[in-house]
Amino acid sequence: MLNLDQIVEGCKKNDRKSQKLLYDKYSSMLMGVCMRYSHSTDEAQDVLQDGFLKILGAINQFENKGSFEGWMRRIIVNTAITNYRKNLKYYNQQNIDDLHTTEHSTSIYDSNFTLDELLKLVQELPSGYRIIFNLYAIEGYKHKEIAEMLEIDIATSKSQYSRAKSALRTKLDEISKVKIL
Numbered sequence: 001m002l003n004l005d006q007i008v009e010g011c012k013k014n015d016r017k018s019q020k021l022l023y024d025k026y027s028s029m030l031m032g033v034c035m036r037y038s039h040s041t042d043e044a045q046d047v048l049q050d051g052f053l054k055i056l057g058a059i060n061q062f063e064n065k066g067s068f069e070g071w072m073r074r075i076i077v078n079t080a081i082t083n084y085r086k087n088l089k090y091y092n093q094q095n096i097d098d099l100h101t102t103e104h105s106t107s108i109y110d111s112n113f114t115l116d117e118l119l120k121l122v123q124e125l126p127s128g129y130r131i132i133f134n135l136y137a138i139e140g141y142k143h144k145e146i147a148e149m150l151e152i153d154i155a156t157s158k159s160q161y162s163r164a165k166s167a168l169r170t171k172l173d174e175i176s177k178v179k180i181l
Contacts, residue, residue, distance in 0.1 A: 008068060011059045019056060026069070027052070030076050036122055036134045037080035051079035077139060081149055084131050113172065121171045129164035136161050 002010070002021060010018025027048065034044035034051070055075050062071055122130060131150065135141045136157070141149070143157040150157070 004068060005064075008059065008062065008064075011056060022056075023052060026072060029069075030072065033073060033076050034080060035119060036138060037077070037084065037131060039123060039127075043083070047076070047080050047083050050083070051076040054079055073139075077135070078149075081131065084127060085150075088127070113175070117175065121168055121175075124171070125164055125167055128160050129167060132157055132160045133164040133168075137165075 002018070004025075007018045007021050007025070011022055030051065031044060031048050034047040035041070038044035038047055055072050058075065062068060122133065125133060132146055135146045135149070136143065143154050143161070146152075146157045147154040
Protein backbone atom coordinates (compact mmCIF):
# COMPACT_ATOMS: atom_id res chain seq x y z
CA MET A 1 0.00 0.00 0.00
CA LEU A 2 1.34 3.41 -0.96
CA ASN A 3 1.66 6.18 1.60
CA LEU A 4 0.44 9.72 0.90
CA ASP A 5 3.85 10.99 -0.25
CA GLN A 6 4.10 8.13 -2.75
CA ILE A 7 0.56 8.77 -4.00
CA VAL A 8 1.27 12.50 -4.46
CA GLU A 9 4.53 11.75 -6.29
CA GLY A 10 2.65 9.31 -8.53
CA CYS A 11 0.02 11.95 -9.25
CA LYS A 12 2.77 14.42 -10.16
CA LYS A 13 3.86 11.86 -12.79
CA ASN A 14 0.27 11.53 -14.09
CA ASP A 15 0.07 7.94 -12.84
CA ARG A 16 -3.61 6.93 -13.13
CA LYS A 17 -3.38 4.40 -10.30
CA SER A 18 -2.06 7.10 -7.93
CA GLN A 19 -4.77 9.52 -9.07
CA LYS A 20 -7.43 6.90 -8.33
CA LEU A 21 -5.90 6.17 -4.92
CA LEU A 22 -5.90 9.89 -4.11
CA TYR A 23 -9.52 10.23 -5.20
CA ASP A 24 -10.58 7.15 -3.24
CA LYS A 25 -8.77 8.37 -0.12
CA TYR A 26 -10.11 11.96 -0.10
CA SER A 27 -13.29 12.16 -2.18
CA SER A 28 -15.65 11.48 0.76
CA MET A 29 -14.07 14.17 2.94
CA LEU A 30 -13.97 16.67 0.06
CA MET A 31 -17.56 15.83 -0.88
CA GLY A 32 -18.56 16.87 2.64
CA VAL A 33 -16.98 20.26 2.00
CA CYS A 34 -18.75 20.52 -1.36
CA MET A 35 -22.12 19.67 0.20
CA ARG A 36 -21.87 22.60 2.59
CA TYR A 37 -21.45 25.01 -0.31
CA SER A 38 -24.03 23.50 -2.64
CA HIS A 39 -27.81 23.43 -2.98
CA SER A 40 -27.92 19.79 -3.98
CA THR A 41 -25.92 16.59 -4.16
CA ASP A 42 -25.67 16.95 -7.95
CA GLU A 43 -24.21 20.44 -7.63
CA ALA A 44 -21.78 19.21 -4.95
CA GLN A 45 -20.67 16.35 -7.19
CA ASP A 46 -20.00 18.83 -10.00
CA VAL A 47 -17.94 21.01 -7.65
CA LEU A 48 -16.03 17.93 -6.43
CA GLN A 49 -15.27 16.82 -9.98
CA ASP A 50 -14.14 20.30 -11.05
CA GLY A 51 -12.12 20.71 -7.87
CA PHE A 52 -10.43 17.35 -8.20
CA LEU A 53 -9.43 18.16 -11.77
CA LYS A 54 -7.91 21.41 -10.46
CA ILE A 55 -6.10 19.50 -7.71
CA LEU A 56 -4.60 17.07 -10.21
CA GLY A 57 -3.75 19.92 -12.59
CA ALA A 58 -1.97 21.90 -9.87
CA ILE A 59 -0.44 19.04 -7.90
CA ASN A 60 3.05 19.90 -9.15
CA GLN A 61 2.70 23.22 -7.31
CA PHE A 62 2.34 21.46 -3.96
CA GLU A 63 5.76 21.70 -2.31
CA ASN A 64 5.23 19.41 0.69
CA LYS A 65 4.97 22.47 2.95
CA GLY A 66 1.96 22.34 5.21
CA SER A 67 -0.94 19.95 5.07
CA PHE A 68 -1.73 18.33 1.73
CA GLU A 69 -5.30 17.84 2.91
CA GLY A 70 -5.54 21.56 3.74
CA TRP A 71 -4.12 22.43 0.32
CA MET A 72 -6.76 20.28 -1.40
CA ARG A 73 -9.51 21.69 0.81
CA ARG A 74 -8.54 25.24 -0.18
CA ILE A 75 -8.80 24.31 -3.86
CA ILE A 76 -12.23 22.73 -3.29
CA VAL A 77 -13.48 25.80 -1.39
CA ASN A 78 -12.21 28.09 -4.15
CA THR A 79 -13.90 25.88 -6.74
CA ALA A 80 -17.16 26.10 -4.78
CA ILE A 81 -16.85 29.90 -4.68
CA THR A 82 -16.21 29.99 -8.43
CA ASN A 83 -19.28 27.80 -8.94
CA TYR A 84 -21.31 30.15 -6.74
CA ARG A 85 -20.22 33.21 -8.73
CA LYS A 86 -20.86 31.45 -12.05
CA ASN A 87 -24.37 30.43 -11.03
CA LEU A 88 -25.29 33.53 -9.05
CA LYS A 89 -27.84 34.65 -11.62
CA TYR A 90 -29.58 31.25 -11.46
CA TYR A 91 -29.86 31.02 -7.68
CA ASN A 92 -33.13 31.99 -6.13
CA GLN A 93 -31.88 35.20 -4.59
CA GLN A 94 -33.73 36.28 -1.51
CA ASN A 95 -33.29 39.87 -0.45
CA ILE A 96 -31.45 39.69 2.84
CA ASP A 97 -33.62 42.47 4.20
CA ASP A 98 -36.70 40.28 3.70
CA LEU A 99 -35.56 37.90 6.42
CA HIS A 100 -36.57 39.14 9.83
CA THR A 101 -34.17 38.66 12.67
CA THR A 102 -35.22 37.83 16.19
CA GLU A 103 -33.51 36.50 19.25
CA HIS A 104 -33.65 32.75 19.66
CA SER A 105 -32.65 30.50 22.48
CA THR A 106 -31.76 27.38 20.49
CA SER A 107 -28.10 26.47 20.51
CA ILE A 108 -26.70 23.83 18.22
CA TYR A 109 -24.59 22.59 21.11
CA ASP A 110 -27.60 22.12 23.40
CA SER A 111 -29.63 20.20 20.85
CA ASN A 112 -30.13 16.72 19.58
CA PHE A 113 -29.81 17.57 15.90
CA THR A 114 -28.08 15.13 13.61
CA LEU A 115 -25.26 16.18 11.33
CA ASP A 116 -27.53 15.48 8.35
CA GLU A 117 -30.22 17.80 9.75
CA LEU A 118 -27.70 20.58 10.28
CA LEU A 119 -26.18 20.12 6.82
CA LYS A 120 -29.65 20.26 5.27
CA LEU A 121 -30.40 23.50 7.11
CA VAL A 122 -27.13 25.07 5.93
CA GLN A 123 -27.91 23.97 2.36
CA GLU A 124 -31.33 25.66 2.59
CA LEU A 125 -29.82 29.04 3.43
CA PRO A 126 -29.88 31.62 0.64
CA SER A 127 -26.71 31.25 -1.41
CA GLY A 128 -24.95 34.36 -0.13
CA TYR A 129 -25.64 33.44 3.49
CA ARG A 130 -24.53 29.83 2.96
CA ILE A 131 -21.22 30.75 1.33
CA ILE A 132 -20.31 33.32 3.98
CA PHE A 133 -21.45 31.08 6.85
CA ASN A 134 -19.26 28.24 5.58
CA LEU A 135 -16.24 30.44 4.93
CA TYR A 136 -16.40 32.15 8.32
CA ALA A 137 -17.84 29.60 10.75
CA ILE A 138 -16.47 26.40 9.29
CA GLU A 139 -13.41 27.24 7.20
CA GLY A 140 -12.20 29.94 9.59
CA TYR A 141 -11.66 32.79 7.14
CA LYS A 142 -11.82 36.36 8.45
CA HIS A 143 -14.46 38.76 7.12
CA LYS A 144 -11.75 40.76 5.34
CA GLU A 145 -10.59 37.62 3.50
CA ILE A 146 -14.17 36.67 2.63
CA ALA A 147 -14.83 40.18 1.31
CA GLU A 148 -11.79 39.93 -0.94
CA MET A 149 -12.68 36.42 -2.13
CA LEU A 150 -16.27 37.31 -2.96
CA GLU A 151 -15.54 40.88 -4.04
CA ILE A 152 -17.96 42.34 -1.51
CA ASP A 153 -17.74 44.86 1.31
CA ILE A 154 -16.57 43.65 4.73
CA ALA A 155 -19.80 44.97 6.27
CA THR A 156 -21.78 42.84 3.81
CA SER A 157 -19.86 39.75 4.90
CA LYS A 158 -20.50 40.51 8.56
CA SER A 159 -24.21 41.25 8.09
CA GLN A 160 -24.82 38.17 5.94
CA TYR A 161 -23.03 36.00 8.48
CA SER A 162 -25.15 37.45 11.28
CA ARG A 163 -28.30 36.92 9.28
CA ALA A 164 -27.25 33.38 8.34
CA LYS A 165 -26.90 32.54 12.04
CA SER A 166 -30.29 34.09 12.74
CA ALA A 167 -31.91 32.15 9.89
CA LEU A 168 -30.35 28.91 11.18
CA ARG A 169 -31.59 29.63 14.70
CA THR A 170 -35.10 30.20 13.36
CA LYS A 171 -35.03 26.90 11.48
CA LEU A 172 -33.58 25.08 14.49
CA ASP A 173 -36.36 26.50 16.66
CA GLU A 174 -38.95 25.25 14.18
CA ILE A 175 -37.46 21.75 14.16
CA SER A 176 -37.20 21.74 17.95
CA LYS A 177 -40.92 22.52 18.24
CA VAL A 178 -41.80 19.69 15.85
CA LYS A 179 -39.53 17.24 17.72
CA ILE A 180 -41.19 18.16 21.03
CA LEU A 181 -44.67 17.48 19.67
